Amino acid sequence: MSDYRRVSAFFYGMVAGVYDTLDRLLFRDPERSPRAALARRVPDAGLSVLDVCSGTGAGALEIARRCPSDRALGIDLSEGMLSVAERGAAAAGLRNASFRKADATAVDLPDASFDVVATSLSLHELPPDARAAALREMRRLVVEGGRLLVVEWERPSRGFARGFFSVFPGMLERRGFHEFLDLDWGAFLADYRFELEAVERCAWTKLIIARAR
Numbered sequence: 001m002s003d004y005r006r007v008s009a010f011f012y013g014m015v016a017g018v019y020d021t022l023d024r025l026l027f028r029d030p031e032r033s034p035r036a037a038l039a040r041r042v043p044d045a046g047l048s049v050l051d052v053c054s055g056t057g058a059g060a061l062e063i064a065r066r067c068p069s070d071r072a073l074g075i076d077l078s079e080g081m082l083s084v085a086e087r088g089a090a091a092a093g094l095r096n097a098s099f100r101k102a103d104a105t106a107v108d109l110p111d112a113s114f115d116v117v118a119t120s121l122s123l124h125e126l127p128p129d130a131r132a133a134a135l136r137e138m139r140r141l142v143v144e145g146g147r148l149l150v151v152e153w154e155r156p157s158r159g160f161a162r163g164f165f166s167v168f169p170g171m172l173e174r175r176g177f178h179e180f181l182d183l184d185w186g187a188f189l190a191d192y193r194f195e196l197e198a199v200e201r202c203a204w205t206k207l208i209i210a211r212a213r
C-alpha cells in the first residue's frame with residue numbers, strides 16, 4: 001500500500017465515527033444537499049450503480065433510498081468508513097445497498113458492470129496518478145452511454161461562507177486543492193472519454209453530470 005493509501009486509511013479510520021455528523025451539518029438543507037442532487041440524477045429503473053470512494057455511504061445510501069429498484073454498491077479502502085456505511089444500510093433497512101473494500105484505482109470487477117458510476121468529495125483527495133487511474137476505472141466499469149456523477153467542493157461566491165471555505169476544507173486537503181476547484185471539467189473528463197452534460201450548484205459543492213462515450 002503506498003504512503004497516500006496508508007495515511008488516508010488511517011485518517012478515515014480515526015474520523016469514521018464523526019464523519020456523518022459533519023456531513024449533516026454542512027448539508028442540512030435537503031433542497032441544496034449534493035446527496036439529494038446526486039440521487040435525483042439516477043433513474044429508479046432497475047439500474048446498477050457504483051459509488052467509488054463511498055466512505056460512510058452518504059451517496060450510495062441516498063440513491064438506494066430514492067431508487068428502490070436500483071442496486072447501489074459502495075467501494076472504499078477504509079474499513080472504518082465501510083462499517084459505518086453498512087450500519088447505515090442496516091438501520092435504514094436498505095437491502096439494495098451494499099459495501100465492500102476495494103481500491104478505486106484497480107477495481108476487481110468486470111468491464112461495463114454498471115449503468116451509473118458516482119464519486120463524491122473524493123477526486124480532489126487523490127494524488128494525480130491515483131485520480132487518473134480511478135477515472136480510467138470508472139470509465140471501464142460503466143456501460144457505453146452510461147452516466148458519471150461527480151460531487152466536488154465549490155467555492156461559495158461571497159460572504160462569510162467564502163472566507164470560511166478559503167481556510168476549511170483547504171486546511172485539511174492536499175496541495176493543489178484550490179487549483180483543483182478551478183478545473184475545466186469538460187476538458188478534464190474528455191481525457192477519460194466522458195462528455196460533460198451539466199453542472200448543478202449545491203451547498204458548498206457542485207454536481208458534475210457526464211456521459212460515457
Ligand SMILES: C[S@@+](CC[C@H](N)C(=O)[O-])C[C@H]1O[C@@H](n2cnc3c(N)ncnc32)[C@H](O)[C@@H]1O
Pocket residue numbers: 005008009012052053054055056057058059075076077078081102103104105119120121122125126130
Ligand atoms: C472525503 S471521503 C468521501 C466519502 C464519501 N464519498 C462522501 O461523499 O462523504 C474520501 C474517501 O475516499 C476513500 N479513498 C481514498 N483513496 C481511495 C482509494 N484509492 N480507493 C478507494 N477509496 C479511497 C477514503 O477512504 C474516504 O472514505
